[in-house]
Amino acid sequence: MKATWDIFCTVVDNYGDIGVTWRLARQLVDEHEIAVRLWVDDLNAFVPMCPGADAAALQQWQQGVDVRQWPAEWVPIEPADVVIGAFACQLPAHYVEAMRARAKPPLWLNLEYLSAEHWVEGCHGLPSPQANGLRKVFFFPGFTEKTGGLLREATLLARRQAFEQSAEARQAFLQRLGVYPEVQARLISLFAYENTQLGNWLDALAAGSQPTHLLVPQGRILADVGSWLGQARLEVGDVRVRGALTVQILPFVSQDDYDRLLWSCDFNAVRGEDSFVRAQWAGRPMLWHIYVQDENAHWEKLEAFLEHYRHGLSADASAALVALWRAWNMDRDVGQAWQAAQQHWPELQQHARDWAARQATRPDLAMALVQFYRNWL
Known part of the structure; x- marks a missing residue:
């Protein structure tokens, strides 16, 4: 079975956070044939960049991406194989517990903000052990070969x-x-x-x-x-x-x-x-x-x-x-x-x-x- 990915996005500054995560989700689906769920806490910021999207829908498919409303009251759901928390957003506590309960915990990535600062190279890919036994990895976009690169579709x-x-x-x-x-x-x-x-x-x-x-x-x-x-x-x-x-x-x-x-x-x-x-x-x-x-x-x-x-x-x-x-x-x-x-x-x-x-x-x-x-x- 192909790996599943969950991307969590908290909309902080109008369009920046959702812009990055929506573009990433689309590319993972288009170019890597990955099943992606994109969890967004404010779909009102999503609709302008995705015409046809429904700001009130709990779930909708847009350009191959399973877009989910991040509910205030979390409903139990099976975690994906790869979990991305964008820009240090806090994942739902029940979801994190479900990650811990899996026989093989998922790869948990904290996708950081883009920066050209020198220290980024030294922190990219570093693990961060959590108190519950899980491990979160810092993943930094960047401009050098020692970082995660920039979003760029193949075409x-x-x-x-x-x-x-x-x-x-x-x-x-x-x-x-x-x-x-x-x-x-x-x-x-x-x-x-x-x-x-x-x-x-x-x-x-x-x-x-x-x-x-x-x-x-x-x-x-x-x-x-x-x-x-x-x-x-x-x-x-x-x-x-x-x-x-x-x-x-x-x-x-x-x-x-x-x-x-x-x-x-x-x-x-x-x-x-x-x-x-x-x-x-x-x-x-x-x-x-x-x-x-x-x-x-x-x-x-x-x-x-x-x-x-x-x-x-x-x-x-x-x-x-x-x-x-x-x-x-x-x-x-x-x-x-x-x-x-x-x-x-x-x-x-x-x-x-x-x-x-x-x-x-x-x-x-x-x-x-x-x-x-x-x-x-």
């Missing part, structure tokens, strides 16, 4: 290339979203947390010599965009023009359409973890809004990634890139940093392609998880 880069080579496919996709940019306009996507420096950037775009069409999917940054425009409330489909900048509000789209959106743009501002990884696979210059932590602990994670990502850039381009990312995440003048980065645009474009190609030479996260289970057996 992802080939699909991106086919899309890029078809002007008709790009035009049809944008038109489906109601986007009709000027011929010479630079297309930018913006998916971010609230940011007091957004206005500086938008001012720079509006005053620029090149037309810019900014696509803003529904999300937390919308209020800041509206404040800059002097509009209290923005709705999906709204289009506003100020100077050289056109701002358009998009609906929240499925994961596959979000990939196409990233591929369609010349620059992508993203946030959190799932969109952060997908922007890297898009092979476009990008800007990451890292999730804010107490006492600015997130700055260390930002710097750790930049240490990896800027490798191969010239000194001037590297400095401009770092200044832009720091400005966005450290409450500095983003508009000024953006203008400085424009002087290195061709190099930043090529670097983004090269980075994606280098990361694609390593095993992807789903494959690494499957191989880890095989080795454990």
Whole structure:
């Protein structure tokens, strides 16, 4: 019999946690023919990225994945052969007890948040004995061969290339979203947390010599965009023009359409973890809004990634890139940093392609998880 997998997800920050676990579950089913149950405590966050899903259903099948509502009162159920607790979420006590009661306990993995910090390599794959006799293993995604890799479907880069080579496919996709940019306009996507420096950037775009069409999917940054425009409330489909900048509000789209959106743009501002990884696979210059932590602990994670990502850039381009990312995440003048980065645009474009190609030479996260289970057996 084939192994069964349970993935548990507690929705903490709107879409990041469910975005990663839903993408992982789909890939395990599609590419490894694994029976996956995805347990989610808030399906309202799941529905926007999986059109057709039912937020009230206790159980539903979506794209081959058995999606379950994580009930407040746990109903006894046989644990899977592999159990993944995403991002240190606490599994139901009754489920853990059922794991312990099995003749052969399942492989219990704690799928951690993505980080480029040096200590991750030393902790990846380490076991953590539990008081009840079970053993939990820390599994870290990452950017080096000593980590678990990044989520990447086997056909992802080939699909991106086919899309890029078809002007008709790009035009049809944008038109489906109601986007009709000027011929010479630079297309930018913006998916971010609230940011007091957004206005500086938008001012720079509006005053620029090149037309810019900014696509803003529904999300937390919308209020800041509206404040800059002097509009209290923005709705999906709204289009506003100020100077050289056109701002358009998009609906929240499925994961596959979000990939196409990233591929369609010349620059992508993203946030959190799932969109952060997908922007890297898009092979476009990008800007990451890292999730804010107490006492600015997130700055260390930002710097750790930049240490990896800027490798191969010239000194001037590297400095401009770092200044832009720091400005966005450290409450500095983003508009000024953006203008400085424009002087290195061709190099930043090529670097983004090269980075994606280098990361694609390593095993992807789903494959690494499957191989880890095989080795454990």
